[in-house]
Amino acid sequence: MMHDAIRDFSKQFEFEPVIQNKENWKKYGKFLVCGMGGSNLASELLKAWRPKLDIQTFRDYGLPAVVDPDRMIIASSYSGNTEETLSSFDEARQYSLPLVALSAGGKLKERALAQKIPYVEIPATGIQPRSALGFSFRALARLMGLEDAITESAHLATILKPNEIEPQGKKLAETLKDHVPVIYASLRNFAIAYNWKIKLNETGKIPAFYNLFPELNHNEMSGFDRKEKSEHLSERFSFLFLKDAEDRPEIKERVEVLELQLRDRHLPVTALNMNGERLEKMFNSLLLADWVAVHTAAIYGHEAEQVPMIEEFKKKITS
Secondary structure, eight states, X not given: OHHHHHXXXXXXXXXXXXXXXXGGOOOOSEEEEEOOGGGSHHHHHHHHHSTTSEXXXXXXSSOOSSOOXXXXXXXXXXXXXXHHHHHHHHHHHHTTOOEEEEESSHHHHHHHHHTTOOEEEOOOOSOOGGGOHHHHHHHHHHHHTOHHHHHHHHTHHHHOOHHHHHHHHHHHHHHHTTXXXXXXXXXXXXXXXXXXXXXXXHTXXXXXXXXXXXXXXXXXXXXXXXXXXXXXXTTTEEEEEEEETTSOHHHHHHHHHHHHHHHHTTOOEEEEEEOSSHHHHHHHXXXXXXXXXXXXXXXXXXXXXXXXXXXXXXHHHHO
């Protein structure tokens, strides 16, 4: 269940990825990760860890209109049966582009092994893809040849303490009750803010949105300049600011000023400081998001793990 997946999350960093068909693997410096939903989240986390990495993420059928032939294409599907990702795999094969794959099984595994494509198998523990970020992070790092990411992330197995974060997550879920969360962060922390939104959507079963500094200061914030005839439109929003000591001074100033502006307009704001070394602060924030989401689901009487509306949609488009 979801509670167990969160409590056991740190153990995922004990996973030692093995590349099958490694004789056909070659090191590249540029990457295109093709995946949907929880299967593409780890690629953005790798870029948040090392912003200079040339990683692009593709969330659609097939491949982008222009693909660099010197860019490794990584087909990522936790189930191995995601139709968009399978179409990306097939198109990459069609054009003889550099290709590797990862999954917990399914058709993607079958195709990769049958066609001698370098492949990493993620443990099939029965958890949801959004809960398998440790597995995915390490699998992607191994396929990309980022051994420093493998080494650094291994320490998280002992550093992360999911149980100690739960009380804060439960308290924050209660604070957010009857509000729609809006998560704000710096561009560098895009992956963290986006993951917060996804966890609140899929696990919490509530609307949630995110945006990034400094772009939001040029447009979105104006939508919350409450006036008498429009203030009812803002009254259900609650803002979560992800504050990072590594952010540029200009970004920190923007965060502080906007926080004051929103409070002056009587809108609820919660500031969350991201502390620790880079990977530690990233994954601690995501663990907090997990606990907020699972307790949010409980508040509204939802089952946290399954995603029935998504499953219903899949059946309708394939029927």
